[in-house]
Amino acid sequence: MxxxxxxxxxxxxxxxxxxxxxxxxxxxxxxxxxxxxxxxxxxxxxxxxxxxxxxxxxxxxxxxxxxxxxxxxxxxxxxxxxxxxxxxxxxxxxxxxxxxxxxxxxxxxxxxxxxxxxxxxxxxxxxxxxxxxxxxxxxxxxxxxxxxxxxxxxxxxxxxxxxxxxxxxxxxFENYNKEVEEALRIFHLSPEKDFTIREFARERGLNYYRFIDTFTKHVGTSPRQYIINIRMTTAKELLTNPLFQISEVAQLTGYENPLYFSRLFKKIWGLSPTEFRQQAEKGG
Incomplete structure (x- = not known):
């Protein structure tokens, strides 16, 4: 768990x-x-x-x-x-x-x-x-x-x-877009999955631009940014466990390149993965 x-x-x-x-x-x-x-x-x-x-x-x-x-x-x-x-x-x-x-x-x-x-x-x-x-x-x-x-x-x-x-x-609620609900469910179940939003829409027979607009309207952010937010939140959780190397955390959250992962993590949270881990270990 x-x-x-x-x-x-x-x-x-x-x-x-x-x-x-x-x-x-x-x-x-x-x-x-x-x-x-x-x-x-x-x-x-x-x-x-x-x-x-x-x-x-x-x-x-x-x-x-x-x-x-x-x-x-x-x-x-x-x-x-x-x-x-x-x-x-x-x-x-x-x-x-x-x-x-x-x-x-x-x-x-x-x-x-x-x-x-x-x-x-x-x-x-x-x-x-x-x-x-x-x-x-x-x-x-x-x-x-x-x-x-x-x-x-x-x-x-x-x-x-x-x-x-x-x-x-x-x-x-009756008018809540079912396409967005399905996307949210899938994004949370497999945020590390490597796919593009265009592929996601095409596989489900959705209009790409309409899906982007509808998702952003209901959720408040784009599908791609939403996936990044999930991945970066999961990365924070994993980094509090010293058993995981930073490269392993990168892979578990869908990033094969640890350097790219580290740059994106710092952009989102203001700290590099190493700095975040050190701060968490010190408790402040």
């Missing part, structure tokens, strides 16, 4: 609470690669809020005694004390992000952005969510100066984007 996590401190978990107005304790990503299943059962729930976002595949939740199978684009908000039962299975190809945070029960920001007492929300598939989750995880890992304030802003931005897009998805 691919596991990437970040903690404010190593005591931060589902038991953590804060008296601050808004505080992020920990965040992470789970993606099953070989393990057949992963399950969490907390009959008494957590002391804080937990937001779980299904970025790809499917995830199983038992909420209020009823089993719910949620697909990508769905999220679950567990309130403090809500029983938590959720299960991931390899056959469903789940790719899930999560975050634990504290805020006051009558927090005005939550209510203003559409987060009520219910647990399940359809917020759609949006690349901006992934960037924010990855940013939150990295902020928790590196703990730069003023990280508490930065985490608060990023968490609120995530909730705001999801709230706005939830309204949009409820109105336009």
């Amino acid at each position: 691919l596991t990437v996590v970040g903690y404010y401190d190593w005591q931060s978990d589902e038991k953590s609470v804060s008296d601050q107005d808004f505080f992020v304790h920990c965040s992470g990503r789970y993606r099953l690669l070989h393990k057949e299943e992963f399950q969490t059962e907390r009959p008494l729930g957590a002391a804080n809020y937990q937001l779980i976002y299904v970025a790809d595949g499917k995830a199983h939740f038992r909420i209020k005694g009823k089993l719910q199978i949620l697909e990508k684009g769905s999220c679950v908000l567990f309130h403090p004390g809500d029983p938590q039962f959720y299960y991931y299975y390899l056959k469903d190809h789940p790719d899930v992000y999560w975050v634990h945070f504290s805020c006051k029960k009558d927090n005005l920001f939550l209510s203003q952005t559409g987060w009520g007492e219910e647990n399940i929300y359809n917020v759609g598939v949006h690349n901006s969510y992934i960037h924010l989750f990855d940013g939150i995880i990295q902020e928790l890992q590196l703990k730069q100066p003023l990280c508490e304030e930065q985490l608060k802003l990023m968490m609120q931005q995530l909730l705001l984007k999801m709230g706005r897009n939830r309204i949009r998805e409820n109105k336009t």
Whole structure:
């Protein structure tokens, strides 16, 4: 299982609470690669809020005694004390992000952005969510100066984007382009695959220019840049594992030329793979 996590401190978990107005304790990503299943059962729930976002595949939740199978684009908000039962299975190809945070029960920001007492929300598939989750995880890992304030802003931005897009998805889901949904699924399953967008469109009988325009409109970036973003995010995760050489990370993310990979990585993240690895090892 691919596991990437970040903690404010190593005591931060589902038991953590804060008296601050808004505080992020920990965040992470789970993606099953070989393990057949992963399950969490907390009959008494957590002391804080937990937001779980299904970025790809499917995830199983038992909420209020009823089993719910949620697909990508769905999220679950567990309130403090809500029983938590959720299960991931390899056959469903789940790719899930999560975050634990504290805020006051009558927090005005939550209510203003559409987060009520219910647990399940359809917020759609949006690349901006992934960037924010990855940013939150990295902020928790590196703990730069003023990280508490930065985490608060990023968490609120995530909730705001999801709230706005939830309204949009409820109105336009019927018209959501299936070609884009299929592309997103394939890009996430095999981001390292060597193909051109023109070939991708031709294999599916799509008009190349229409596909580019439609994808960019719905996702906010071009298909090629979206694939690069996935690859570079995966590269960051792999670089935190010292067992992988940089040349191996390049190959695993679809780049035969390690020098080209290193230049592209630095262009995206501002650090070379070696510098990023050194910084991650030092914890800041």
